[in-house]
Amino acid sequence: MKLFTPKAIALLVTLLGCSTTYAGESLADLQTAATNGNAAAQTTLGIDYLKGDGVTQDYGKAQAWLEKAVAQDNPDACYALAMMYTYGNGVAKDLDKAIELYKKAGPAQQGDAYxxxxxxxxxxxxxKKDxxxxxxxxxxxxxxxxxxxQVVIGWKYATGDGVPKNTRKAVQYYEKSAALGNPQGQASLASAYDDGIGVKRNDALAAAWYKKAADQGNSSAMANLGAMLTDGEGVKQDYTKARFYLEQAVAKDVPEAMTTLGYLYLNGLGVKKDYSKATELxxxxxxxxxPKACSTVKEMKAKKIYRVSTASQSAATTTPQRLIAKSIDEGVNATFTWQGDDATFKANGHAEDCSFLKDFSEPGGNLATSFVCTGNVQIVLKQFKTTKNAYIAVTTNNFKDEVKSFAVNVYTVEASAAN
Structure with missing residues (x-):
């Protein structure tokens, strides 16, 4: 379970559409109404300052206006101010204060506060867990x-975790979540139809809901839809489409998808028969x-069709590499090291632990790699396609505020040599 919902994590985006905010026509109208004590206007103005929407971002003013609205029990103001205390936006992090405000917010933001x-x-x-x-x-x-x-409580009813087991009730919550477009809710509903748990088994509906979830990036749905397309279960058998979804699931490291995709390569279904690829998968x-994959590996070895490609053998013996980015600007002493999902940024004797976030390319082909670190620090490592130059930008506030940027020399070393 994520720390908070995607909407809550994207705080500065989610607070735009509060249901009890003020619908004035201009900033002047808003400020006048807020000054005159209109709680909805105070909430909207506080959120505008929190986001920097139409005004210069100012956490102090955001807090001041939101507190006025909270004093009038505006639920969206309670939620917004709770988020500030949760993440330390302009205030000291204070979960006890946030809890108090979330409770006061009640069902605000379609249940996000709860x-x-x-x-x-x-x-x-x-x-302490409760x-x-x-x-x-x-x-x-x-x-x-x-x-x-809805997904979480549905799962609890499905398994009897903390509540009386009730698979029909579980399906009802999955249906609500799926109808709202939640991919995990769609995948859970598909699974219920697939297995006939809490509802009459229906392969066609299972495949349809798996597809909705898969098309939103749900990895388990990709794997299950790929298997159904391979077997023609609930849908017309289609090896090409099966491969499409299975490859995406394999890219997300789903072992069950590897097994099914291996079956396609082993038998040349929709792809050219490839024992080496099947062996790898x-x-x-x-x-x-x-277990099924292990059994197939044994069968392939017995039939002497188990193949290990030269590339796989080479990759297996390759020494892990660690990327090093050292500052080259005069007067700057900073080093960034990266291996796998983990990285460390050191500057002036201070260190931050970082986690790999994503790579993305810009129109010119420049590659940017981003990391989230402790201490509300975010790192962007950018490498230019044409000049091969690189630099690191140190940012805060969800990559919005750049604190420092400097040129770096980037190279790789064996992991053992970097320790």
Whole structure:
């Protein structure tokens, strides 16, 4: 379960559409109404300052206006101010204060306030886990329309985790989440139809919901839809489409998808028969704990069709590499090291632990790699296609504010040599 919902994480975006905010025609109207005590106007103005929407971003003013609206029990103001205390936007992080405000917000933001309370209690972010309180708020959030909580509470009813087992009730919550477009809700509903749990088995509906979830990037749905397309289960058999979804799931490291895609290569279904590719896929899936894949590996070895490609052998013996980016600007002493998902940024004796976020290319072909670090630090490592030059930008506030940027020399070393 994520710390908070995607909407909550994208704080400065989600607060735009508050249901009880002011619908004035201009900033002047808004300021006048807020000054005259209109709680909805105060909420909207506070959120505008929080986001920097139409005004210069100012956390102090955001807090001041939101507190005025909170004093009038505006639920969206309570939610917005709770988010400020949750993430430390312009205020000291204070989960106890955030909890108080989330409770006051009630069903605000379609149940997001309740969902955040559920996560806090479920993970024990305020000191100690409280599963009873977590279930209470997941239920409230689900009933208020939060699609992620609907998935969670549905799963709890499906498994009897903290609530009486009720598969029909689980399906009802999956249906609500799926109808709101939540990909996990769609995948969970598809699985219910696929297995006939809580609802009459229906392969066609299972495939349809798997497709909706897969097309939104849900990896398990990709794997399951690929298998159904391979077998012609609930849909017309189509190896080309099966391969399309299976390859995406394999790219997301789903071992079951590796097994099914291996089957296509092993038998030349929709692809050219390739024992080396099949061996690679089945072996990896076996290593990830898929019994069927392990059985197939044994059968391939017995039939003498088990093939290990030269490229795979070479990759297996390659020494892990670590990327090093050292500053070359005069007077700057900074080093950035990166291997796998983990990285470390050191500057002037201070270190931040970072995690790989994503790569993205710009129109000119320049590659940017981003990382999120401790201490509200974000790093962007950019490499230029034409000049091969590189630089690092140190940012805060969700990559919005650049603190420092400097040119770096980028090279790789063996992981052992960098330790």
């Amino acid at each position: 969902n955040n309370l559920a996560v806090i209690y479920g993970k024990g972010l305020n000191g 599963p009873v309180q977590a279930i209470k708020y997941y239920q409230l959030a689900a009933d208020a329309g939060n699609s992620e909580s 089945y072996s990896t899936a076996c290593d990830r704990g898929v």
